[in-house]
Amino acid sequence: MAVSAGVTNEHEGPTDHTRWLKPQGTLRAVFLFVDFSDAVGTSAELTERKDRFATSVGDWMRSASYGKANLSTTFTSSWRRMPRAQSAYAGYHQTFDGHRSYLQDAVNASDAVVDFRNVDLVYVISPRTATTINVSSALIAPTGLGLMADGVERRFAVNLGTSVDDWDYKLVNHETGHLFGLPDLYTYGQPWPQLHEPVGGWDLMGLISAPAPDHLAWHKWKMGWLNDSQISCRTARGKTSATLTPLGTTGGLKTAVVKVTPHRAIVVENRQVSPQDVTSPCFRPGVLVYAVDTTVGGGNRPVTVLDRTPNNAVAGCSPEHAELGNATLVSVNQQLTDAASGVRVRLTAVSGGNRTVEVSW
Known part of the structure; x- marks a missing residue:
């Protein structure tokens, strides 16, 4: 079916894979653990979250896709310090520029230990004590406005805030669905439920x-x-x-x-x-x-x-x-x-x- 003119966000029509990530084959993902001077991550939390997501995210996608999409995941082995306090990122999710800036800082902080030339999509996890980073959201960047590292541009990323503890690996797969061009099916602006x-x-x-x-x-x-x-x-x-x-x-x-x-x-x-x-x-x-x-x-x-x-x-x-x-x-x-x-x-x-x-x- 055709997409109506004016529909610019994720939708139910044909997906333009020059804009959104193609959800087929092996997708190489990296999980970046980042913390802040006023919200320091612990080794126990890093290990627990790595163990939680190491297989569950990829298993869900592999099963749902009948084996047509395989998420190959790697993880940074330590917390990488962000250049600003968590409070400085307040409202990061409300604009594209704010979201991109937060994610670019995370990529910069991790560049010494990650070769981003071997990555298709990026997940960024912050500590539970970083309560400013509460909303999890996906970034789909137009060409030229993506995240830069190692001489390459990465246009697809997800930040995982404190809400990831509520919905676990299913939240990761929900946000990844946006990278694939899938829309939210709940209604914006309406009260719960x-x-x-x-x-x-x-x-x-x-x-x-x-x-x-x-x-x-x-x-x-x-x-x-x-x-x-x-x-x-x-x-x-x-x-x-x-x-x-x-x-x-x-x-x-x-x-x-x-x-x-x-x-x-x-x-x-x-x-x-x-x-x-x-x-x-x-x-x-x-x-x-x-x-x-x-x-x-x-x-x-x-x-x-x-x-x-x-x-x-x-x-x-x-x-x-x-x-x-x-x-x-x-x-x-x-x-x-x-x-x-x-x-x-x-x-x-x-x-x-x-x-x-x-x-x-």
Whole structure:
């Protein structure tokens, strides 16, 4: 689908990999540990965080991508001192220049021990006591405005603030998703828990802490982790049937898509418990149906999950994902209709993990 003019941040249309990092093959990443005169890191904290991220970040990406993206990670072995106190970086995440300046200082502090010619993306971790560095965020720099070291420019980086302790390796993968061009699926400017209304916990880009944070099939297709042959796509009115294999498994047809306008599509996928998800009563495995909109960028509802059970949240679950935890079609003959387009999706058969759907427009 085309991207509307004026959509300049991460979006759901085709990804321009001259701008965003291509999420395929081996990606070489370095984790830089930096501290400050007024927030000194300890060796115990460095070791603990290195052990935590050494395999988990790469394992999640490798599994979610069906082995098509491999994150090869290295770590600095000691804290490198930043040139300014942590308090001097207040507001670093609010502007591109402030963010870039913070990350460039981290790269400069680490240049003596890192050969940045062998790096594709950079992660910067600060101590827990550096409370000024609280927000984790991704930097996607235009050519000529990236981070410079060892005579090369590095345009893709993530700073990991104190929020990394809340969401662990899944936060790292969320921010890395932005480097790949994926948008935020929560809604900017809304209070909690309403900001998670569009997709609940059905994608890491929407709710990092959710029990079902595997990427949507649309995102896996957008990143090249699913092939075109694994997508059933309609652009004309009519009726079709498709048997969808579980999204978390390798191979098979993964999604049925109806392109209803040049900028909007209805997407159907089979969400069973995957290696990225956890077995939980707070989400009901089944057929997930959602609308994709390329007229808006991240934070403005580029994806909206259709809810089979509106105003009927899953009891005992966190409000930010309870309402959509039972949005799926789980039994034969259950159906959903997109009011805007009239596309109807009906679950017609269950066979092991596979689900057969009838899609009418």
